[in-house]
Amino acid sequence: MKLLVLCSLVVAAAAWPSLSDFQGDQPGKTQSLVTVAKKQQDVNRLLHRIYDDVTYPELNAAADTFEATLDVTRYKDGGVAILRLLKELHDHRLASRHRVFSLFNARQREEALMLFEVFMQCQTWEEFSRSAAFFRKHMNEGEFVYALYVTIIHSPLGKGIVLPPLYEVTPHLFTNSEIINKAYAAQMTNTPGSFRMNFTGSRRNPEQQVAYFGEDIGMNVHHVTWHMDFPFWWTDSYGHHIDRKGELFFWVHHQLSARYNSERLSNWLDVVDELSWENVIRDGFAPHTSYKFGGEFPARPDNIRFTDVRGVARVRDMVITEYRIRDAIARGYIVNPNGETIDISNDHGIDILGDVIESSTYSPNVNYYGSLHNTAHIMLGRQGDPQGKFNMPPGVMEHFETATRDPSFFRLHKYMDNIFKEHKDSFDPYSKDDLAFPGVSIESINIDGELRTYFEEFEFDLENAADHSEFSDVEISARVPRLNHKEFAYNFGINNNNDDEVEAAIRVYLCPVRDAHGVEFTWDQGRWHCIEMDKFWRKLSSGANMVVRKSSESSVTRPDSMSFKVLRQKADEAVTGGYDLNLEKYVEACGIPDRMLLPKGKTNGMDFALMVFVTPDAHIDESEVNGNHAHCGRHGQPYPDTRPMGYPLDRRIPDKRVFLETPSTKFINVKIFHGEN
Numbered sequence: 050m051k052l053l054v055l056c057s058l059v060v061a062a063a064a065w066p067s068l069s070d071f072q073g074d075q076p077g078k079t080q081s082l083v084t085v086a087k088k089q090q091d092v093n094r095l096l097h098r099i100y101d102d103v104t105y106p107e108l109n110a111a112a113d114t115f116e117a118t119l120d121v122t123r124y125k126d127g128g129v130a131i132l133r134l135l136k137e138l139h140d141h142r143l144a145s146r147h148r149v150f151s152l153f154n155a156r157q158r159e160e161a162l163m164l165f166e167v168f169m170q171c172q173t174w175e176e177f178s179r180s181a182a183f184f185r186k187h188m189n190e191g192e193f194v195y196a197l198y199v200t201i202i203h204s205p206l207g208k209g210i211v212l213p214p215l216y217e218v219t220p221h222l223f224t225n226s227e228i229i230n231k232a233y234a235a236q237m238t239n240t241p242g243s244f245r246m247n248f249t250g251s252r253r254n255p256e257q258q259v260a261y262f263g264e265d266i267g268m269n270v271h272h273v274t275w276h277m278d279f280p281f282w283w284t285d286s287y288g289h290h291i292d293r294k295g296e297l298f299f300w301v302h303h304q305l306s307a308r309y310n311s312e313r314l315s316n317w318l319d320v321v322d323e324l325s326w327e328n329v330i331r332d333g334f335a336p337h338t339s340y341k342f343g344g345e346f347p348a349r350p351d352n353i354r355f356t357d358v359r360g361v362a363r364v365r366d367m368v369i370t371e372y373r374i375r376d377a378i379a380r381g382y383i384v385n386p387n388g389e390t391i392d393i394s395n396d397h398g399i400d401i402l403g404d405v406i407e408s409s410t411y412s413p414n415v416n417y418y419g420s421l422h423n424t425a426h427i428m429l430g431r432q433g434d435p436q437g438k439f440n441m442p443p444g445v446m447e448h449f450e451t452a453t454r455d456p457s458f459f460r461l462h463k464y465m466d467n468i469f470k471e472h473k474d475s476f477d478p479y480s481k482d483d484l485a486f487p488g489v490s491i492e493s494i495n496i497d498g499e500l501r502t503y504f505e506e507f508e509f510d511l512e513n514a515a516d517h518s519e520f521s522d523v524e525i526s527a528r529v530p531r532l533n534h535k536e537f538a539y540n541f542g543i544n545n546n547n548d549d550e551v552e553a554a555i556r557v558y559l560c561p562v563r564d565a566h567g568v569e570f571t572w573d574q575g576r577w578h579c580i581e582m583d584k585f586w587r588k589l590s591s592g593a594n595m596v597v598r599k600s601s602e603s604s605v606t607r608p609d610s611m612s613f614k615v616l617r618q619k620a621d622e623a624v625t626g627g628y629d630l631n632l633e634k635y636v637e638a639c640g641i642p643d644r645m646l647l648p649k650g651k652t653n654g655m656d657f658a659l660m661v662f663v664t665p666d667a668h669i670d671e672s673e674v675n676g677n678h679a680h681c682g683r684h685g686q687p688y689p690d691t692r693p694m695g696y697p698l699d700r701r702i703p704d705k706r707v708f709l710e711t712p713s714t715k716f717i718n719v720k721i722f723h724g725e726n
Contacts, residue, residue, distance in 0.1 A: 083174040085209040086623035086630040108182040115183035123176040130166040149343035150191020151443040164196035214610035216266040220514040222450040226339040236515035241524040256456040258316040263453040267642035273449040274638040281409040289685040295403025300694035311648035323464040347433035347441040358431045370419035488547035490712035498537035500721045533644040541596040545589040552668035557583040562656040572705040576698040604679040607640030640677030650721030660716040
């Protein structure tokens with residue numbers, strides 16, 4: 050009866066308000082100040098042992114009294130979102146707990162976003178934590194975790210909260226079955242254990258040589274978190290427009306491909322080939338990974354052809370979608386549903402094209418141009434059981450957490466990257482005038498420290514992997530090798546021959562020099578393999594300037610995540626002691642792990658070109674942007690760089706002299722060594 054009364058009140062309410070109208074707690078309301086430490090503690094407890102029943106008394110009390118004390122005025126929309134979700138729950142329409150969740154499943158995504166909308170409509174942290182405690186008990190674990198994470202990222206209420214590393218919250222998606230089984234055995238026998246995890250496959254598979262990159266848990270977290278920062282389902286009604294979202298989709302995945310290629314070249318493998326809808330998928334993949342509930346991830350054998358996937362798409366549909374996109378590139382415009390043309394033959398065109406290819410809700414005409422990227426992920430993920438004959442669970446390609454484990458992920462993105470390249474290659478090359486920075490020249494580039502990488506062992510917690518009881522609670526962890534590098538710093542000698550101070554951006558790229566057979570890349574070939582190492586701003590005084598930049602300051606990377614156990618301990622201590630948490634450096638989970646800034650290189654050294662460009666751009670105070678802004682932008686604000694991403698290597702280079710004769714451009718040859726001294 051109470052639910053019906055509340056629903057009738059909502060029907061009479063005004064239309065759903067824009068979340069941009071609500072940038073924090075409402076004025077005039079009597080509210081207690083909730084510290085970041087308390088918020089962090091609440092989030093930690095909501096995610097602790099996510100697959101088990103809630104064990105914290107305050108969360109249970111909040112969940113048990115939630116409906117009886119529901120007050121729709123505590124929600125910005127007057128209760129529209131919460132009442133909608135409660136109705137779905139009481140009508141038994143929501144996915145149950147202990148079932149596989151995939152964001153690519155349209156209904157499961159809808160349910161997760163209904164919860165996200167509830168969280169985003171909460172006016173206070175108190176109401177958010179009460180709502181979260183209730184749905185933690187009543188919704189699918191995967192849907193709950195996803196909704197909670199994207200809310201912390203995008204809601205003003207989540208400011209300052211550190212996201213616990215997903216590899217310790219949902220470890221089944223990051224850990225192979227052998228280790229999970231050992232964790233269960235240790236838990237059942239009440240025996241502590243730390244187990245070494247190897248990468249998927251065997252030495253008979255050449256792709257095994259670069260598994261350390263695709264299966265790196267830090268890289269996996271970067272990939273999934275980027276898609277949370279820039280979700281394809283985002284609409285501006287959630288509070289703000291995501292600036293250059295389509296271009297960032299292109300650039301981040303292009304950089305993943307470029308980094309993967311450098312790792313392949315470090316191991317004497319050719320750069321990755323693209324997938325094709327008409328050709329054989331040469332490499333199969335056996336994940337050796339299992340869901341917490343739902344069985345093993347399906348495998349895919351070698352040398353199979355794409356086949357139609359029941360309920361998803363036909364292969365010829367994908368070919369038609371690709372044709373329509375390539376036709377738009379050739380014509381230089383996109384057609385919207387009204388038949389009007391949208392020009393893409395300009396620097397902004399890549400942003401529109403990225404929205405189309407992904408496709409996101411920003412796509413101007415999804416009905417015509419389809420959803421190439423998202424559908425392709427499902428198509429590739431289902432090739433082990435395309436007709437659903439064996440009722441297999443989703444494949445690794447159907448989770449952003451696991452997708453990069455499959456080497457064909459990079460072949461799929463090479464296919465899309467080539468479409469983007471076709472668009473970029475349609476532009477005229479940059480001229481000397483385009484590249485010029487009058488009066489500014491780079492005189493020297495030096496590096497402090499040796500460019501050397503090595504493997505180290507990393508240990509992470511498996512507490513959330515096994516079931517628990519009051520009689521069984523032991524320390525369980527996994528150990529995995531991961532790539533790291535020694536710290537280094539750049540020293541750039543830059544002359545400003547102007548009378549006045551000038552503002553500049555400094556762009557740093559690392560480019561492989563040769564292919565796997567020792568043949569040198571041309572400048573036009575090599576520029577598409579270049580890795581963005583850094584991008585930052587400086588004010589250059591008149592005369593000589595020495596600019597020093599540490600590798601740890603790179604704008605494309607982030608530091609290692611704090612372990613969930615340490616995060617819980619620090620939050621509990623801060624709440625008990627009444628002091629600030631001060632974990633701002635760990636808030637951003639998007640970004641290449643800082644230890645993977647350098648590709649692996651070779652024992653005797655691998656040749657790269659370090660290219661530096663100083664460009665005339667308005668100075669930006671780096672204290673005003675997050676440290677990972679190059680790939681992850683700024684939440685709710687314009688992207689800090691106005692030039693095309695990848696500038697000036699984003700266009701064809703038919704004549705290298707244009708770069709060699711530009712004083713504000715310089716490169717040196719460097720070697721990257723692998724292994725301890």
